[in-house]
Amino acid sequence: MRVALDPDAVTRGLRRVAGEIVERHRGATNLVIVGVRRGGVLVAEPLTRFLEDLEGHAIPKGSVDITLYRDDAATALPNPKIGPSAIPGSIDDKTVVLVDDVMYTGRTIRAALDALLDYGRPSRIELCTLVDRGGRELPIQPDYVVRKIEVGPDERVDVVQTEGGLSALVQSKNAPSVPPPPVKS
C-alpha cells in the first residue's frame, strides 16, 4: 500500500480547486455542489467548505446515488444497496459541480450525469475528482483534478477518512476494502 494523497495534500489540493472554480465562474453565486454517493460525498464536503470560506456565503450541496442508473444495474449487483439522492432545490439554470473521489472508467460519471439530468436542466455541469487514475472507457474528462496518478490494473485507489482528514491510498486490488463511513443525506 502507498499513500497517494495525505490529509494535508488533500486539503491543499481542494483549496486550489476551490480557487479555480470561483476564478472560472467569477464567484460562486450560481453554484450547486453535488457529491456522487458515497465516496464523492466525502470530497464534496470539504470542497464546499473551502468555497464558502473564499466567497463568504452558503453554497447548496447535495448528493446523487447512481445505483439505478448503472449500465450494469440489472446484472451486476447481487445485493444492491440503493441510497437516497438529495438534490438541494432546483438545479435548473445552475452550474452544477459534480464531485467524485476516484475517476477511472468514466461509467460512474456517465450514470451520475443521467441521474442529475432527471432532476432538472442545469445550464452547465462540471466535474471535479480527487484522484484521476486514468483507464477511461468513455470520453468523459474531469474539469478539476487534485492529483493524476499512474495505477496498475491490479491496483485500486481508495479514498478513506483518516485521522486529520481524507487520504487517497493505492493498494492491491484484492486487499480488503475499508468501507466509507456512513453518509448523512
Next chain:
Amino acid sequence: MTENAQRHLLAVSDLDRAQAERVLGTAKAFQEVARRPVKKVPTLRGKTVVNLFYEASTRTRTSFELAGKRLSADVVNVGGSSSSVSKGETLSDTVRTLDAMHPDIIIVRHSASGAAKYVAERTRASIINAGDGLHQHPTQALLDAFTIQEKKGSVEGLTVAICGDILHSRVARSNAELLPMLGAKVRLAGPPTLLPRNAEVLGCEIHDRLEPALEGADVVMMLRIQRERLGGAFFPTLREYSRVYGLNQKRLSLAKSDAIVMHPGPLNRGVEISDDVADGPRSVILDQVEAGVAVRMAVLYLCANEPDGETPGS
C-alpha cells in the same frame, strides 16, 4: 427472494428477516423517485414484465404497472375479457404461451390458492404473487410493514390488531407471517365463523370480539368483507356485522391514542369501517397506496437482479 436463477416472491415465507428488511430499505430509495419531477429511472430498461390478472384489481394492478414503468421495464397487462382467458384457455396454456414470448417477470393474481406456484413451475420467468385465492399476498404485507415503519419508526415491539374476515383474507395471512418476523405482536379478531380453524398455528393471539384486540394496539388493520367469497352464511346481515365488528371512533378509542388505522382496500364504507375513521387523521390508507408503488418497485428490482453476477469495481 429465493436465491436460485429465477427469483420468485410467492409467499412471505420465501423471505427471511434480512431479505424482508432489504426490500423495505430498497423501497425507501424508490419512494424518492416517485416524488421527483421525472418519475422514472432506467434500471430495468429492456426487461419485460407481464401483469397476469385473473381477478379484478385496481390498486394492485395499477401499482405494479406504475412500478414497472417507473423502472423503465416494458409492462404488458393480460387478463379479463380481452384475453384468451375468456375463451376458456387453461392457466397452464396461457402461461406457456406467455413464456414463449420471453418475459422476465410475470406478476400473477388468481382466485385459486397456489396459482402463483403453479405458474412458477411452468415458466422461465420470475414470478411475483399478487394474490392467490385465500393463500398469500406478499407485496401487500410488505407495503403494510413499510407504511408502519414510516409512521412508527419501526415495526419492532408494536402491537398490531388485524380485524374482520380473517378466514378469507390472504392479506391477514401474509401479515400474520411478516409482522411477527419483523418483531411485532399480532392479534387476529373477527366473528368465530370468519376465523380460520387452527388459527393458533399462525402464532398470533385470537379474539372473537373486536374490543380486546383493539385494547392498547399501536396499529389497527381492518379487512374488507369479501362479498364475492362469502357464499355461505357467515353472519346474519352486513348491518349486524357492522354493529358488532365495524371500526368506529368509539371502538378506535380503545387503541393507543397515537394508533394508526390501515385498510388494504377497497373499502366497504359503513360496513367494516365508518366514514369518519376511514377519512380521519389517524387513517394511513392512502399512505399504504403510495407505499405500494415503492415497495413493488423494490420487489421488481430485486427479482430482476441476477444473483450470480459479479460485483464490478469502481
